[in-house]
Amino acid sequence: MKKALITGITGQDGSYLAELLLHKGYEVHGIIRRASTFNTGRIDNIYSDPHDAGARLFLHYGDLSDCEQISNIIYNICPDEIYHLGAQSHVRVSFDIPEYTSNVTGLGTTRLLEALRRKDSKIKFYQASSSEMFGAAKPPQNENTEFVPRSPYACAKLYSYWMVKNYREGYNLFASNGILFNHESPRRGETFVTRKVTRGIASILSGKEKYLYMGNLDARRDWGFAPEYVEAMWRILQNDKPDDFVIATGETHSVKEFLEEAFSYVGKHMNDFVKIDSKYFRPTEVEVLIGDASKSDKELGWKPKVTFSDLVRIMVDADMRAAGLEVAGEGDEILAKKFSDKWWRGD
Incomplete structure (x- = not known):
C-alpha cells in the first residue's frame, strides 16, 4: 500500500486530494496546525478513528515554520509521495502579512525539500505552484512563459518553484511543480x-x-473545478520523470x-x-491569467470537463x-x- 503525506490537507485541494488517494487505495497522512477550534470540516466525512486497525487516514500536528517537526513527521511516516499544498494562500492577505507569507509559503517548501533530501531521495514530491507567479506576463501562459509576480504571495510561490527545480537538478530528487490556475468548488474558502x-x-x-x-x-x-485539478496533481507524480506542468482550462x-x-x-x-x-x-x-495546458494534455492525458x-x-x-x-x-x-x-x- 502506498503512503502519501499531504500538507494543507484541511483546505479545499487537500480534502479533495485525500479523498482521491483513499479511493485509489493509499494510506493518507495529513499535517494540520494546532488551533483552539476544530478546522477539519472539509475532511470530517472521510476521517476515521486512527486507533481503528482499518483506518487509512491519519492526521499529525505540525507547522511549516517548524523545521524539526516537519522532519520528524517525514522520518516517522516514510511516505512514497508528498503533496505540498499548505501555504498562506490568500493573495490579498499576503499584502498585509508579507513576512509571514514568505516564511510559510516560501521557506516552508525549503524545509520540506531539505528533510526529503536527508531522508530518502526516492520519495516523490509535488509542489503546488500558482498561476499568480505569471502576474503581468503576456497571456496565454505556459511552462515557458516568463514570471512577473505581482504580490508577496506570488513572490513566495516563485521562490518555492525555483527551489523545487534546484533540488531536482542538484540532488536528483523526483520533485515536480504543478502550476495550477484558479480552481474552485463548494469547498473554496469563503473569502476567495x-x-x-x-x-x-x-x-x-x-x-x-x-x-x-x-x-x-x-x-x-482561468477558472476550473478543483476535484479535476487534484487528479492532475496525482498524475504529475505518476509521470515517468519529474517535470513542471501548467494545469488550466484555456x-x-x-x-x-x-x-x-x-x-x-x-x-x-x-x-x-x-x-x-x-x-x-x-x-x-x-x-x-489564461493557461495553456497542452503539455499536460499530451504528457499526462489530462483535460478538464467542467x-x-x-x-x-x-x-x-x-x-x-x-x-x-x-x-x-x-x-x-x-x-x-x-x-x-x-x-x-x-x-
Missing part, C-alpha cells in the same frame, strides 16, 4: 472571490444581506462575468445587488442548499452527467 459571490447570493436571497461588496470586477481568471473570464452568470442563474441582475468597495482592491493587480458555466452552477447550488434555499439542481445534473465516478462525494 468565487465563493464570496456564490455565498453572497445565498445570503441575499435568504434575506441576511442586502448587497454584495466587491473589488476589481475587470480582473480576468479560457478566461472576468469577475464581472462570474457575477453575471451567478446572478442570472438565480433569476436576478447583479446591478441590483453589487456595490464596489475600494478596500477589496489590491495594491498591484494581475489583470489577465466548463465555466458548469462551475458557477455547481457552486451556487451548493451555497443555496447550505442556506436552506430551494435550488435549481443544474449543478447536480452536471456532475452526474460528466462524472460517473464521483469519488469526491463519497459515491
Whole structure:
C-alpha cells in the first residue's frame, strides 16, 4: 500500500486530494496546525478513528515554520509521495502579512525539500505552484512563459518553484511543480472571490444581506473545478520523470462575468445587488491569467470537463442548499452527467 503525506490537507485541494488517494487505495497522512477550534470540516466525512486497525487516514500536528517537526513527521511516516499544498494562500492577505507569507509559503517548501533530501531521495514530491507567479506576463501562459509576480504571495510561490527545480537538478530528487490556475468548488474558502459571490447570493436571497461588496470586477481568471485539478496533481507524480506542468482550462473570464452568470442563474441582475468597495482592491493587480495546458494534455492525458458555466452552477447550488434555499439542481445534473465516478462525494 502506498503512503502519501499531504500538507494543507484541511483546505479545499487537500480534502479533495485525500479523498482521491483513499479511493485509489493509499494510506493518507495529513499535517494540520494546532488551533483552539476544530478546522477539519472539509475532511470530517472521510476521517476515521486512527486507533481503528482499518483506518487509512491519519492526521499529525505540525507547522511549516517548524523545521524539526516537519522532519520528524517525514522520518516517522516514510511516505512514497508528498503533496505540498499548505501555504498562506490568500493573495490579498499576503499584502498585509508579507513576512509571514514568505516564511510559510516560501521557506516552508525549503524545509520540506531539505528533510526529503536527508531522508530518502526516492520519495516523490509535488509542489503546488500558482498561476499568480505569471502576474503581468503576456497571456496565454505556459511552462515557458516568463514570471512577473505581482504580490508577496506570488513572490513566495516563485521562490518555492525555483527551489523545487534546484533540488531536482542538484540532488536528483523526483520533485515536480504543478502550476495550477484558479480552481474552485463548494469547498473554496469563503473569502476567495468565487465563493464570496456564490455565498453572497445565498445570503441575499435568504434575506441576511442586502448587497454584495466587491473589488476589481475587470480582473480576468482561468477558472476550473478543483476535484479535476487534484487528479492532475496525482498524475504529475505518476509521470515517468519529474517535470513542471501548467494545469488550466484555456479560457478566461472576468469577475464581472462570474457575477453575471451567478446572478442570472438565480433569476436576478447583479446591478441590483453589487456595490464596489475600494478596500477589496489590491495594491498591484494581475489583470489577465489564461493557461495553456497542452503539455499536460499530451504528457499526462489530462483535460478538464467542467466548463465555466458548469462551475458557477455547481457552486451556487451548493451555497443555496447550505442556506436552506430551494435550488435549481443544474449543478447536480452536471456532475452526474460528466462524472460517473464521483469519488469526491463519497459515491
